[in-house]
Amino acid sequence: MELPFFYLFSAGIIGASLLMVTRSNVIHAALLLVLTFLFLSGVFVLAGAEFLAVVQILLYAGGIMVLYLFSIMLMNVDVSVRLRQFQRQTFFVVLITVILAVEVWVVLARGDAYPGYKGFAWAMGSTPGNVEALGAILYTKYLFPFEVASVLLLAAMVGAIVLAKRTIDR
């Protein structure tokens, strides 16, 4: 039951991301990225990480990508459509892709070397409500990184407000 859906979602991810990088229209690319996210969250669900799946949709698709779309739509998209999409970068692109692929392959093949990695999500999925599990881990074991992240985000928010605020004399 799960396998066909896994293939469906994986094919969706690969197809959508391939389409995404080949579109010359930025808006289309952004929308395809959203599609990729949706398929990805499907894979998360299959892995039993329902919470992660929902967060994926809520934050990445529903939140961040909308803001991306916002800023892209305010730019002059017509210009980008007429631009040459592939510059003389093919060599570097291929190089970096190969390096990345090798990296992923090594990590997957030597999975045993990272005991923490093995089935983190799967393990959590096996508990009845993984929200509780996630909450417990976040607020006990990973409390410090969590707090650091929140402070960083706060700083970023304040910075953004300071940068964006204009004085209006009205």
Added chain:
Amino acid sequence: MADEVVNEEASGGSSPETEAPEAPKTPPGKALRELVDAEYPGAILEQTAYEDREDEVTFVLADDALVKVATYLRDHPASSFKILTDLTAAHYPDDENTFQVVYQLVSVDHSRLLRLKVMVKESQEVPTVSGVWSSANWMEREVYDLFGVKFKDHPDPRRIFMPEDWGSHPFRKDYPLEGLGERVYEKPKRKEIGE
């Protein structure tokens, strides 16, 4: 609620009728005329009044004195014509002065009206009063649009009612009333009088 913001009074406004019987012999507009003559002698070329009505007093002004007299009438407390309520023109194709440009002023403080007139020839430009009363802006545009009277230094000298490419000015007396006449779009530059 309404009473808090809107203050109402049972009666108000001065009534000009009560002043009239006190000085029946004085021709209407005399005080105003003296006011202007004292400051700008010679600015008023002619004064006309419709019978003895105070609100129909008309001063015909020299065109170069228009702006300063207008400013003076607006600012002087005895006249205080704060509103330029109407600005129009009339076309007299047979007269020497083809156009009469008419300014209708209202004084809220004294509750009275005054008419100013400027007589201009065919291609003569009239100084704009849009610096004196902002309301003159659109009204002068209207007069230009419909009569072709041009206003010197007007801040926004465009047509207002008619299309931008309309050839002539429809309220002139020589504008044809029937037939295709000026309405033909193919020849927009038919008769641009004043150029």
Added chain:
Amino acid sequence: MVGGVESSSRIERITTVPGTEELVINMGPQHPSTHGVLRVILKLDGETVTDVDSDIGYLHRGTEKIGENITYTMFIPYTDRLDYIAAPSSNLAWVQAVESFFDWEIPERALFLRTMVGELSRIASHLLWLATHALDIGAMTVFLWAFREREMVLDLFEMAFGARLTVNAFRLGGLHQDVPPEFLVEARKFVDLFPSRVDDYETLLTENRIWLQRTRGVGVISAEDALDYAMTGPILRASGVKWDLRRAKPYAAYPYVDFTIPVGENGDVYDRYLVRLVEMRQSAHIIDQCLDMLPGGPVSCKTPRTIKPPEGEIYHSIENPKGEFGFYIVSDGSETPYRVKIRPPSFINLAGLKKLCMGELLADVVAIIGSIDIVLGECDR
């Protein structure tokens, strides 16, 4: 690799963003909230208005020119088509302007009936304004409630003149014929009912927080500026200038009736709203008094068969629901006027739109246009 060089220069052009761009937006002439065929070209910085250019003239019919080629009597129906929301007011202005050439004794009954019908038209006009203005700001129910009462006014017009919108109400020298007796009964009923209906509108709007937020402090114009822009009517009064031609230059039966002139303080959209609401109540009050005082007798004086005013010129204006509505007539002694000029309140009030809108938000432009209360038939003429 010419293409490569070209494209890199293009990239440069994109990456050097030229600050922010103003958005030019076209409102109208078929926009639902421009109240007719008004076209407004707005320049926006974000949602803030930085420039306003009104484009009018879509309804220009050359009414003044028509007036110069037909007789004085024939022009009365044309005045219906100026401010068609309050057609009797336009009729009244023209009829009185022509009558002021002569020394006719207009019968008192005609004067009172003219006042009544004029005030009914003020109610009709203000109701239409309230309905559309509230709808612009999103209050839909007021729209239909106001139309319910406007229907009653139009029924009264139909009873008296046989038409509902373009009523052709008055004639030179009085009225065409006396109103039917039922008219007076129905008018009394309406006047008794109407103030409670105004209370209903006020319940929905006057103290509504959202309404206050949308209208208070929006589209403010000072008394000085309002005078400078020759704005008249409720706009001028909302700015605090107590100028009402019914009181300043009394005509018809206004010298005999008692009414108050509402004055605002801030000159914002909210004050204009309050002023108009009080005016509606006052109109009902005036009609009430007219019904009490209505004398008998004829409704028209004897007028010559052909109306030839003496040579001369006249400017006569009355207090239309929208402001000062006047006629400047130049007579050359013949049957047709030499020059007719209409002093249109909508046109002149609309000229101040730019002044009112600068620095406001896009949504406020709709509220401000609504609060000016324009009717394009009279604006474009």
Added chain:
Amino acid sequence: MIPELIAAFLKIAMVLGVISLVVAYLTYLERKIIGHIQMRLGPMRVGWHGLLQPIADGLKLFLKEDIIPAKADKIVFVIAPIMVLAPAFVVYSVLPFDKNFYITQVNVGLFLVLAVSSLGVFGIVMAGWASNSKYSLLGAFRSAAQMLSYEIFLGFSLVGPLMLAGSLNFQNIVEAQADVWFVFYQPVAFIVFFIAALAETNRVPFDLPEAETELVAGFHTEYSGMKFAFFFLAEYASIMAISTVCISVFFGGWGGIDAIPLPGIVWYLLKMAVLIFVFIWIRATLPRYRYDQLMRVGWKFMFPLAILNIFVTGLLKLLFI
């Protein structure tokens, strides 16, 4: 496995069919109620008291010419209405209508509802951009900004009840209210939730994105025919969905008063009817907020309130439970 799938499909088809019909009649209800509030009758001509009006409307929209503007981005233009409608219907997959009447149960049910409904923004932004019209684009931006902000308040307002229920699963939340509805424990959260729900569904006084008097009709200005109907359906479907969430979280879902033995679904429908009536009533009464005022209300009033509510709830829970 196959019969299981068929059963699931049947269930889905049933819920979808019923919801489509109910949504269609919701428009009828709205027109009737607003009509009577405004001293008129509403639809009267088609069927008895206009009862067939929604069907006639649907038929009309089906048969209308489907116009795609020449300068529009055709693919995005066509996908956009689907992107709006799909999330509005997907939400129903986890919503409970009765103790045993639901499509599926998910551990993160409530969270999923929030996430999926947030996807509706995409449809709107896509519609606005693809129409290639300034009015549409402005409407889409407004809508997106509004929905993004109010989603946050919506989410935060739900945290309080969640802390009381201790679960994100709708069944558990409803069961936790067997004795006392959460609206009594969490009145502040309910107020914030209700206002945010109005904004989230683009209802008066927050109907800026489709303010016909300012932006003509906002993001769906250029749409016609069935595509337009999709937006319309989506709006009403999400009103129903958000009402269901509201009922489940604050009003005890299908639970009723023990003294009156009624099936759970009836209780649910009764509560739904009351809530929907309030939605419509508000539409008939209030004017529209301005854009900046809407944002101010949200960020300066509702956001702190929601946060405060979470804090107080946590404090009380720590102290007394």
